[in-house]
Amino acid sequence: MPDLHMVVCVKVVPKSEEIRVDPETMHLIREGVRSEINPPDMNALEMALDLKDRHGGRVSLLSMGPPPFETYLQAALAMGADHVYLLSDRAFAGADTLATTYTLAQGIRKLGDVDIVFCGEESADGATGQVPSGLAEWLNVGQLTLLTNIEMDLKRGVARGHRELKGGYEILEVPLPVVVSVTTACNEPRFMDYRIKPWAFEAGRVTVWTAGDLDADENHIGFNGSPTVVSSLAEAPSRERKKQFLEGSPAEIAQLLLNVFREDLPQ
Amino acid sequence: MTVSLYNPGEEQKSILVFLEHEGGVLANVSLELLGKGREMADGLHWSLAGLLMGHQVADLAHEAIAYGADEVWLGEHPLLQFFTIEAYAHTAFQAVSDGKPSVFLLGATPNGRDLAGRLAVRLRTGLNADCSGLRIDPDSGVLVSEVSGFGGGVLALIEMRTHRPQMATVRPGVFTPSEMDRNKNGKVIEIPLVLEEDMIQTQVVEREVGSGIDLTRTPVLVAGGRGIEGDFLMLQKLADLLGGDVGATRPPVDEGHIERQRQIGQTGVVCSPEVAICCGISGAFHFVVGIEKANTVIAINSDPEAPIFDYADYCIVGDVHQIIPEIITALRSEGEIAHA
Ligand SMILES: Cc1cc2nc3c(=O)[nH]c(=O)nc-3n(C[C@H](O)[C@H](O)[C@H](O)COP(=O)(O)OP(=O)(O)OC[C@H]3O[C@@H](n4cnc5c(N)ncnc54)[C@H](O)[C@@H]3O)c2cc1C
Numbered sequence: 079m080p081d082l083h084m085v086v087c088v089k090v091v092p093k094s095e096e097i098r099v100d101p102e103t104m105h106l107i108r109e110g111v112r113s114e115i116n117p118p119d120m121n122a123l124e125m126a127l128d129l130k131d132r133h134g135g136r137v138s139l140l141s142m143g144p145p146p147f148e149t150y151l152q153a154a155l156a157m158g159a160d161h162v163y164l165l166s167d168r169a170f171a172g173a174d175t176l177a178t179t180y181t182l183a184q185g186i187r188k189l190g191d192v193d194i195v196f197c198g199e200e201s202a203d204g205a206t207g208q209v210p211s212g213l214a215e216w217l218n219v220g221q222l223t224l225l226t227n228i229e230m231d232l233k234r235g236v237a238r239g240h241r242e243l244k245g246g247y248e249i250l251e252v253p254l255p256v257v258v259s260v261t262t263a264c265n266e267p268r269f270m271d272y273r274i275k276p277w278a279f280e281a282g283r284v285t286v287w288t289a290g291d292l293d294a295d296e297n298h299i300g301f302n303g304s305p306t307v308v309s310s311l312a313e314a315p316s317r318e319r320k321k322q323f324l325e326g327s328p329a330e331i332a333q334l335l336l337n338v339f340r341e342d343l344p345q
Numbered sequence: 346m347t348v349s350l351y352n353p354g355e356e357q358k359s360i361l362v363f364l365e366h367e368g369g370v371l372a373n374v375s376l377e378l379l380g381k382g383r384e385m386a387d388g389l390h391w392s393l394a395g396l397l398m399g400h401q402v403a404d405l406a407h408e409a410i411a412y413g414a415d416e417v418w419l420g421e422h423p424l425l426q427f428f429t430i431e432a433y434a435h436t437a438f439q440a441v442s443d444g445k446p447s448v449f450l451l452g453a454t455p456n457g458r459d460l461a462g463r464l465a466v467r468l469r470t471g472l473n474a475d476c477s478g479l480r481i482d483p484d485s486g487v488l489v490s491e492v493s494g495f496g497g498g499v500l501a502l503i504e505m506r507t508h509r510p511q512m513a514t515v516r517p518g519v520f521t522p523s524e525m526d527r528n529k530n531g532k533v534i535e536i537p538l539v540l541e542e543d544m545i546q547t548q549v550v551e552r553e554v555g556s557g558i559d560l561t562r563t564p565v566l567v568a569g570g571r572g573i574e575g576d577f578l579m580l581q582k583l584a585d586l587l588g589g590d591v592g593a594t595r596p597p598v599d600e601g602h603i604e605r606q607r608q609i610g611q612t613g614v615v616c617s618p619e620v621a622i623c624c625g626i627s628g629a630f631h632f633v634v635g636i637e638k639a640n641t642v643i644a645i646n647s648d649p650e651a652p653i654f655d656y657a658d659y660c661i662v663g664d665v666h667q668i669i670p671e672i673i674t675a676l677r678s679e680g681e682i683a684h685a
């Protein structure tokens with residue numbers, strides 16, 4: 079079998095702890111908010127780099143988003159990946175899951191001979207885990223989701239994954255090529271390698287592909303390719319809470335809480 | 346525009362619910378979706394159908410009817426014994442393209458999400474993930490899905506007007522099942538199936554799935570955050586005394602102090618206890634969405650400025666390692682008095 083070619087789908091997202099919403103317009107306030115690589119995607123990248131360490135091959139990063147994503151992708155490249163591809167075009171804007179998965183799938187088709195596509199479990203700002211499965215459908219390949227571990231049997235050309243389920247697990251085998259999603263925090267992403275950092279940050283390191291480069295059907299991308307529309311944004315009606323501060327010594331506070339339990343808990 | 350496999354003019358006025366099961370028991374989330382589906386269908390005089398796939402699962406069809414389904418579309422096949430994406434997506438696609446439901450709801454579980462993601466693409470339709478509320482507009486028949494926007498505080502209402510089915514996933518614990526009614530009538534309709542071994546690429550090598558921990562229904566939740574520094578034993582004692590269970594924020598789960606199944610919040614469990622006690626938790630939106638439905642929230646945090654106090658009924662500024670042992674002592678001595 080020729081060298082493994084692994085693609086890791088990474089998204090750049092605003093840091094979740096810094097996001098604020100403008101109460102007037104209900105839009106996200108973007109000023110002053112820093113971005114980062116979607117943390118779960120770092121676990122996906124680590125799983126791919128670990129396979130590369132063990133079996134050789136190469137790792138490509140693939141992302142759909144605007145040009146400012148480039149520096150974040152270069153930082154990920156410096157962790158030990160080989161190539162970066164950014165799918166960037168105004169026509170991609172407004173994509174929901176259907177359009178996003180189509181666009182990423184076109185990128186993967188253009189790369190050709192891909193063996194494993196890695197995704198994070200979910201994007202911090204996104205469709206919560208619907209991309210990996212949709213991507214596998216557009217590519218018409220198998221899938222292994224929510225993996226905590228992957229092993230390759232390169233002779234047979236299959237991937238064997240340990241999948242986390244509620245109250246247990248499954249071990250599944252799927253022939254390559256396959257789309258994989260990785261359980262958040264299942265591994266410890268490595269740091270940037272300072273020896274390759276200068277190379278990773280060289281100008282022109284990121285290959286940018288537009289809709290034209292991807293031969294994308296304009297009916298399937300961006301707003302056009304997105305069946306869902308946001309019809310309104312409203313402030314979430316948060317439940318009114320008493321916000322009553324209990325004062326006193328720990329023992330006194332404990333007594334106050336016993337009263338709360340007596341009132342609120344059915345005996 | 347993309348065009349879905351069938352359009353609103355061709356739809357049946359029905360809601361379809363994916364019925365998950367494990368060990369011969371229907372999943373709670375499926376019962377919850379039947380409950381919500383029943384409520385929406387009644388308001389519109391639509392019908393409610395369940396999609397049941399498996400091997401020797403016909404008994405569960407009657408269960409689903411008792412929980413509100415008018416019809417159960419049944420895919421029975423030895424190759425459906427375990428969930429594999431190929432067999433399940435094939436069967437579900439067949440059922441949906443024959444029955445053309447207007448709405449298709451699935452639990453946001455590992456298998457529900459996998460199936461939803463595949464089918465939405467195969468049907469060329471939209472998918473609203475992790476909805477916190479659902480409503481069907483009585484005039485247009487359009488499903489309005491409520492999704493909480495990231496960063497919290499924002500609710501987005503999402504619709505699809507020109508694509509069918511209108512797909513949505515909902516997490517366990519968000520809706521409530523209807524009362525079971527053994528006398529309710531319903532129809533079981535077999536899905537004509539052609540499934541061959543060579544259509545299935547996924548091989549289930551090993552599988553061990555128990556019932557797992559279910560925090561969605563615990564009456565008392567004692568949740569610990571980074572501030573309790575891994576001392577879940579202390580929280581377990583408190584939970585035992587109150588007849589409840591222990592949950593956690595994400596950091597202690599990531600650090601391996603406690604099982605992932607006990608994580609509360611956006612990527613964990615949504616629960617609705619009578620009382621939730623949040624210990625050493627800062628109150629990030631990702632966590633707070635998981636306790637929004639609690640009747641009473643108690644928060645203990647050493648930082649008087651901690652955001653969690655904005656989401657609590659009773660706020661205690663102090664060290665968890667001092668306060669919680671006192672509560673445990675007080676509960677114990679109260680118990681002794683009661684038994685004396
Ligand atoms: C995509 C995504 C999804 C996420 N999903 C979830 C989720 O489902 N659930 C979840 O919980 N998080 C989730 N998170 C993480 C979330 O954003 C927060 O980081 C997390 O909830 C913080 O946990 P914490 O409150 O335990 O820790 P911290 O924020 O570190 O807070 C610890 C608190 O403990 C207090 N403290 C310290 N010592 C003591 C003491 N001795 N006594 C009393 N108080 C003390 C401190 O004052 C502080 O307020 C998610 C994040 C992302 C990006």
Ligand SMILES: Nc1ncnc2c1ncn2[C@@H]1O[C@H](COP(=O)(O)O)[C@@H](O)[C@H]1O
Nearest residue numbers: 142197198200201204205206207208209
């Ligand atoms: N715009 C994007 N570019 C690259 N990868 C993405 C993008 N959106 C989602 N993904 C991948 O899909 C995973 C799941 O995302 P989601 O389904 O949006 O929760 C992420 O962790 C990424 O690996």
